[in-house]
Amino acid sequence: MNYLFRRTPYFRLFVSLTLPLLLALYLPSSDLQRRLNPNRLRSLRPLNSSRYKMTQDVEMKEVPAPSNSVSSTTPTTLHYLKEIASLLETAAYSKEVRRVVRAVRLTMAKRRKLSVSVLSAFLSFAFSPGSEAHTRLSSYLPKDDEHDMDVDTATSATQAPKKHASPELEIYCYLLVLIFLIDQKKYSEAKACATAGIARLKNMNRRTIDVLASRLYFYYSLSYEYTGDLAEIRGNLLNLHRIATLRRDELGQETLLNLLLRNYLSYNLYDQAEKLRSKAPRFEAHSNQQFCRYLFYLGKIRTIQLEYTDAKESLLQAARKAPVAALGFRIQCNKWAVIVRLLLGEIPERTVFMQKGMEKALRPYFELTNAVRIGDLELFRTIADKFSNVFSSDGTHNLIVRLRHNVIRTGLRNISISYSRISLADVAKKLRLDSPNPVADAESIVAKAIRDGAIDATLDHANGYMVSKETGDIYSTNEPQAAFDTRIAFCLNLHNDAVRALRFPPNSHKEKESAEKRRERQQQEQELAKHIAEEDDDEF
Amino acid sequence: MDAKLNELTQNFGRFKAALIRNDFDTAANLLSDLKVMLTEFSSLPPLYQDTPNAAKELEVARDIYEHAVLLSVKTEDQDAFERDFFQLKHYYTDVRNRLPPSTQEYPILGLNLLRLLVQNRIAEFHTELELLSSAALENPCIKHAVELEQSFMEGAYNRVLHARQTVPHETYVYFMDLLAKTVRDEIAGCSEKAYDYLSIKDAQKMLLFPSERELLAYINEDHPEWEVKNGGVYFQKAKETAPCKEIPSLQLINQTLSYARELERIV
Numbered sequence: 001m002n003y004l005f006r007r008t009p010y011f012r013l014f015v016s017l018t019l020p021l022l023l024a025l026y027l028p029s030s031d032l033q034r035r036l037n038p039n040r041l042r043s044l045r046p047l048n049s050s051r052y053k054m055t056q057d058v059e060m061k062e063v064p065a066p067s068n069s070v071s072s073t074t075p076t077t078l079h080y081l082k083e084i085a086s087l088l089e090t091a092a093y094s095k096e097v098r099r100v101v102r103a104v105r106l107t108m109a110k111r112r113k114l115s116v117s118v119l120s121a122f123l124s125f126a127f128s129p130g131s132e133a134h135t136r137l138s139s140y141l142p143k144d145d146e147h148d149m150d151v152d153t154a155t156s157a158t159q160a161p162k163k164h165a166s167p168e169l170e171i172y173c174y175l176l177v178l179i180f181l182i183d184q185k186k187y188s189e190a191k192a193c194a195t196a197g198i199a200r201l202k203n204m205n206r207r208t209i210d211v212l213a214s215r216l217y218f219y220y221s222l223s224y225e226y227t228g229d230l231a232e233i234r235g236n237l238l239n240l241h242r243i244a245t246l247r248r249d250e251l252g253q254e255t256l257l258n259l260l261l262r263n264y265l266s267y268n269l270y271d272q273a274e275k276l277r278s279k280a281p282r283f284e285a286h287s288n289q290q291f292c293r294y295l296f297y298l299g300k301i302r303t304i305q306l307e308y309t310d311a312k313e314s315l316l317q318a319a320r321k322a323p324v325a326a327l328g329f330r331i332q333c334n335k336w337a338v339i340v341r342l343l344l345g346e347i348p349e350r351t352v353f354m355q356k357g358m359e360k361a362l363r364p365y366f367e368l369t370n371a372v373r374i375g376d377l378e379l380f381r382t383i384a385d386k387f388s389n390v391f392s393s394d395g396t397h398n399l400i401v402r403l404r405h406n407v408i409r410t411g412l413r414n415i416s417i418s419y420s421r422i423s424l425a426d427v428a429k430k431l432r433l434d435s436p437n438p439v440a441d442a443e444s445i446v447a448k449a450i451r452d453g454a455i456d457a458t459l460d461h462a463n464g465y466m467v468s469k470e471t472g473d474i475y476s477t478n479e480p481q482a483a484f485d486t487r488i489a490f491c492l493n494l495h496n497d498a499v500r501a502l503r504f505p506p507n508s509h510k511e512k513e514s515a516e517k518r519r520e521r522q523q524q525e526q527e528l529a530k531h532i533a534e535e536d537d538d539e540f
Numbered sequence: 541m542d543a544k545l546n547e548l549t550q551n552f553g554r555f556k557a558a559l560i561r562n563d564f565d566t567a568a569n570l571l572s573d574l575k576v577m578l579t580e581f582s583s584l585p586p587l588y589q590d591t592p593n594a595a596k597e598l599e600v601a602r603d604i605y606e607h608a609v610l611l612s613v614k615t616e617d618q619d620a621f622e623r624d625f626f627q628l629k630h631y632y633t634d635v636r637n638r639l640p641p642s643t644q645e646y647p648i649l650g651l652n653l654l655r656l657l658v659q660n661r662i663a664e665f666h667t668e669l670e671l672l673s674s675a676a677l678e679n680p681c682i683k684h685a686v687e688l689e690q691s692f693m694e695g696a697y698n699r700v701l702h703a704r705q706t707v708p709h710e711t712y713v714y715f716m717d718l719l720a721k722t723v724r725d726e727i728a729g730c731s732e733k734a735y736d737y738l739s740i741k742d743a744q745k746m747l748l749f750p751s752e753r754e755l756l757a758y759i760n761e762d763h764p765e766w767e768v769k770n771g772g773v774y775f776q777k778a779k780e781t782a783p784c785k786e787i788p789s790l791q792l793i794n795q796t797l798s799y800a801r802e803l804e805r806i807v
């Protein structure tokens with residue numbers, strides 16, 4: 001389930017930003033470049049992945065390492081981070097949330113290039129060495145080889161010590177270290193770091209921190225999820241949600257609500273999840289990614305509680321709204337959507353299963369759909385058995401069990417269309433009902449299908465057969481008109497939504513508008529006063 | 541603390557004895573005393589403090605609530621069942637790993653599923669079902685309820701009725717009887733849509749009445765629109781009349797007006 005966390009947030013942007021950067025990194029390593037500028041060789045050294053260690057060792061033998069290595073990537077990444085830091089400072093100064101969002105986005109682009117040396121250098125830049133935050137944060141970082149540390153302390157020593165780091169920067173450092181630890185799979189350190197960061201957050205009430213805080217919450221939950229201890233932090237998350245609500249931190253509320261839903265759903269606590277969801281305050285979504293997740297969780301809850309129509313809507317919307325790059329998330333949405341549509345008695349189109357990159361993952365669901373479409377209980381059973389592992393790992397097993405009833409319905413509908421009169425014994429045989437008394441079962445099943453409006457037929461108990469009614473001309477009813485009406489309503493709604501989406505973001509123009517309005521009103525008042533004065537003159 | 545625990549177990553013993561004697565009034569009184577006593581233990585939900593006797597106390601408390609559920613079934617009190625069950629549920633979920641598993645767990649969970657089925661709370665039924673592990677679903681008590689729900693949804697009513705003979709636990713009988721009544725109403729509802737006509741004998745068999753008289757009484761009371769004549773039951777009246785050919789003018793006017801309004805907004 002990592003992709004949910006990993007891929008959705010700014011993934012597209014991340015790819016588009018990292019690709020050129022990665023290319024730029026790889027290029028110097030080519031032979032040509034090395035020959036051209038042997039000094040640049042050191043530039044490969046500080047990358048954290050073990051893959052690079054090999055090449056590094058080999059290269060070390062070829063050329064003796066140059067003593068002076070100021071122009072390495074450590075400073076470039078570091079430089080980049082420093083730019084982000086200054087961006088944050090400006091944001092904190094001018095109280096612009098937009099800049100913080102940008103800082104976080106830029107960080108995600110550099111995520112893969114963080115290393116211990118870069119981080120510790122950055123920490124020394126942000127805080128004066130020996131300060132409380134500095135010692136605490138550096139304690140989470142694993143010890144690197146001494147050589148790196150020497151270089152870093154040397155570079156950081158030249159920096160003018162900062163007097164006071166802004167809270168934004170402090171939280172940003174927590175976030176940075178946390179992301180690094182998670183990427184390094186050091187989950188216990190990550191947990192400790194996240195907990196400390198959140199403890200710091202509780203004393204800070206600034207809107208510019210909200211964005212950073214929501215990311216911090218997210219990685220906090222993620223680090224616990226990796227170690228399988230989600231249940232532990234449920235109380236904390238609820239607490240944080242309450243705090244966020246009190247501070248009117250809407251992004252935080254949104255994120256925390258999703259984390260809580262995820263927390264509940266991973267333990268199948270649908271009841272609690274629904275109770276929380278229905279009582280939590282709702283507002284216009286701030287982040288598309290969080291909204292997608294919310295819709296997905298909502299869809300899941302509604303599916304379990306048999307509100308299939310609503311569930312289908314949420315799941316399809318989630319799948320549509322999700323970024324193209326979030327493949328895992330979209331696959332998951334599609335799986336659930338397929339089942340919900342089957343439960344509703346619809347047959348999803350073939351194109352649903354043929355979407356790019358999803359064919360393999362959706363294969364079991366494709367075969368399942370096929371079985372339901374044909375209405376063959378035997379085939380349905382074999383497929384459910386064949387893929388039972390897939391279904392139980394997807395958590396859809398119980399839903400598949402519910403589908404049995406739909407298979408029977410479809411089979412029955414096929415029979416009712418094909419035959420104008422058929423004996424109940426034959427119905428039982430065709431449906432392959434395996435029960436001690438198939439005819440009686442078939443009779444009551446048919447009776448229920450008739451009452452639910454699945455088929456249009458009557459039963460003759462004395463002779464034991466089912467008579468299908470002639471299907472009437474549908475165009476003589478109001479049905480087409482109603483269908484037409486829903487489509488028109490849909491189009492009009494779409495148009496209205498599009499128009500609404502064109503408007504400016506909330507509050508950004510409020511002041512200007514109100515100033516304009518005031519001017520307008522004053523003008524009108526003046527005119528009115530003039531008119532009255534003139535009228536007064538006329539009367540005299 | 542120990543003295544309190546001893547008193548609790550003694551009272552619990554008396555309660556159990558009353559339950560076995562089927563002396564429900566005494567049992568109910570003892571039970572409310574027990575519940576009051578339970579509030580004094582800090583190791584129990586919602587505090588879960590780690591006291592020295594915590595495990596023992598939790599176990600006793602769980603035992604008490606299990607018996608409370610059984611008592612509510614015996615006194616046929618569904619509300620009390622729901623209340624007690626929700627109190628008991630914490631012991632099965634939250635402190636699961638601190639206690640030895642209870643033998644009563646699956647029968648009681650199955651019983652709760654059955655209750656939800658009888659009260660036609662299918663959404664909650666499925667929510668509860670999601671909480672169970674695949675091992676739990678294999679348990680005969682749980683399986684019984686799950687299969688019942690399936691047969692019920694499919695419409696295989698005689699399978700539901702047949703299941704009464706194969707109840708996995710004696711306490712299930714009460715809910716199965718309730719279910720039989722629901723099933724009868726369902727069959728009646730289906731029959732009036734599916735058949736034009738049924739002979740009285742068939743109807744009596746289908747609706748599971750022991751005698752013709754009871755069938756007629758049932759028809760009079762619950763389905764006065766059914767017609768009984770010539771030794772048969774006719775459902776003609778219950779079926780809706782042919783669709784009227786009239787144009788729903790008011791609705792059409794409303795729709796057209798709303799289109800006009802929306803179009804105006806666009807242009």
